Amino acid sequence: MSQELGAWMPHREHPDSELSAARDPVTARARDLARNNGFAAGGIQRETDAVIGAQFRPSARPDWRVLGISREEASEIGEQMDAAFRTWADDPLHGADVTRTQGWGGLVGMAYRTGMIDGDALSVIHWREGGPGPFRTCLRIVDPDLLSNPQNAPDTPLMRQGVELDAWGAPVAYHFRRQHELAMFGWGQNQVWDRWERELPWYRPQVAHFFERHRDGQTRGISRLAPVMDAMKMQDKHARVELQAAVLSAILGLFISSPLSPEAVQELISDGQFTELDDARQSLMKERGLTFGGVRLPVLAPGDSIESVNVTRPAGQYAMFETAVLRRIATGLGMSYEQLAMDWSQVNYSSARAALVEIWRGFMSRRQEFASRFCQPIRLAVMEDAIDLGLVRLPSGAPTLYEAPGAWMRAKWIGPGRGFVDPVKEAQASAIRVALGLSTMEDEAAELSGADYSDNLGQIAREIEQMPAGVMHPAQEKFATIMGVTGPDMRPAADE
Incomplete structure (x- = not known):
């Protein structure tokens, strides 16, 4: 109440x-x-x-x-x-x-x-x-x-x-x-x-x-x-008005005012003297085209003066206002302001990392939901086709595809990786998680770069075979190298 x-x-x-x-x-x-x-x-x-x-x-x-x-x-x-x-x-x-x-x-x-x-x-x-x-x-x-x-x-x-x-x-x-x-x-x-x-x-x-x-x-x-449709539309209109005001200010910079009143102009027109007066004014301006130091000086008819247009801008703090509106829109869409506006000017590592973790959690939730409800039914139909073609062979005695669809269709959907804010720090953190058993190489490859770990292993095996004799492939190095541990005894390197 x-x-x-x-x-x-x-x-x-x-x-x-x-x-x-x-x-x-x-x-x-x-x-x-x-x-x-x-x-x-x-x-x-x-x-x-x-x-x-x-x-x-x-x-x-x-x-x-x-x-x-x-x-x-x-x-x-x-x-x-x-x-x-x-x-x-x-x-x-x-x-x-x-x-x-x-x-x-x-x-x-x-x-x-x-x-x-x-x-x-x-x-x-x-x-x-x-x-x-x-x-x-x-x-x-x-x-x-x-x-x-x-x-x-x-x-x-x-x-x-x-x-x-x-x-x-x-x-x-x-x-x-x-x-x-x-x-x-x-x-x-x-x-x-x-x-x-x-x-x-x-x-x-x-x-x-x-x-x-x-x-x-x-x-x-x-x-x-x-939820953000009204803010988007008003922000768009506000931006257009601001741009129009800037263009108007640039076009209408100066104008010439005359001491003649509307009544005097009407009287001159009715007497037929306005054309003669205008011709005299134009002639005067052409004859007195004075310059000083390469700059032309304006010479006007007696009584005329030059004035400027002062266009009032719609928003004196336009950039700050737009930022506030875009933050509201970004919140409604579930992304960060920096992602929506592509403005990274005020971001440091800590804030970028915090924003990335928070936003990425929402993206992963949407990815899992979309994959489960939209992509998995399509994959089920494709797998039925593949089994019928003999491309997938189920073992005898096991349930059929439609007897246990949840067990056969269990999968992790892999999309783009999260990316890196600081590649060195995040690679070290990834190695530590795997070393402690908190994650797997497959999960880390999918999350950070969107790569298929099985494909990576196959390619690395081929690269190792192609390395010249006596040359070690980078993937053969120990995790200790990645985590900043050096030497054959695996002791931490001395601080410099």
Whole structure:
């Protein structure tokens, strides 16, 4: 009942009711910001690069205990799965894409970017015979606008915004328009819907749908830009006005004022004397073009004077104001101000390291969630295809793929590395964690540089074989060298 909160009475509604009415305007505004606002476009791209990157790939780790196989068998099958997925994902003919325009990295990056802007990442998993390469599994990243109720019917308990639910509230099918509602081509197809079951009777996935679910009963997502949309738009408008003021100040620097009043000018015009007076003024200025030291002196008609325009700027402390607004936007997007503004002028090692650790924790959480809910169903369909092609061979007596999908599909998804603020210190810290058993070489390689440790080992083995006789490969040195310990007796080097 306080003065500050007494008039603030928001309504409580079902999550789908809250979002459905706002979805179209929020999505349209988010797309406009992503196209035309530099900070929005940059923030979306930087998060996509950090979470997904150019090569988002799994490292298979089948759970050998649950499957009842040996650790060695699980490791061998995991290598087969990774090789099969790479063959499908890195196909130079882009057979993984229905449109054959991009590979797996482009597909998953577009899906994540769409999820940030629109709130939903959608993919239909097709089975196409006769495509390029041996695989039959291919994807289409679907525009979320196509997911809607058939014939634009209102939501019902079992049909919400294009998602068909069962009695438990689980999605069982998705309804997609064949063409966008506002498409200028394919006349009539925008009023035709196709029903895609979530999975086939043996549980092969057909649709992958990812969104951030904040409440029970929520069926669709909302743009990640929604909480900071007003600040982004006002910051953009403020920046434009500030720039316009600067341009106006530069253009209208000086002007000449005359002592003639509007009444005197009107009287001269009515008597026909204004043209003669103006000609006399122009002639006077041309005749008296005096210079002094190479600088021309302004010579005006009697009574005229030169004055300057004093343009009032919209914000005297524009840079500080913009920084404050961008900090608010960065907080809403879950990234640091320095990442959003690309301003590293006030950063030292301690602050950069603290910001990197905090932001990276959020990025890793989003990566794991996106991989689990969007990428893993796609990988399951690809692995079914690979087993059918004989590229992955499961041992006899072990559960089939769909009898134990959680155990067979267990994997760690590897994206871009965290990077280094101080490479020497962080490499030493990495070596110490491994030496103390707090981490593994595989985890350190994935976190710091985004590398596949198995690939690294294979390449290092080849490099060691190619080294000349008597020359040691750097990887053969002991951890003590990295950690600042020298000498054959492993004693610390003396301080200098």
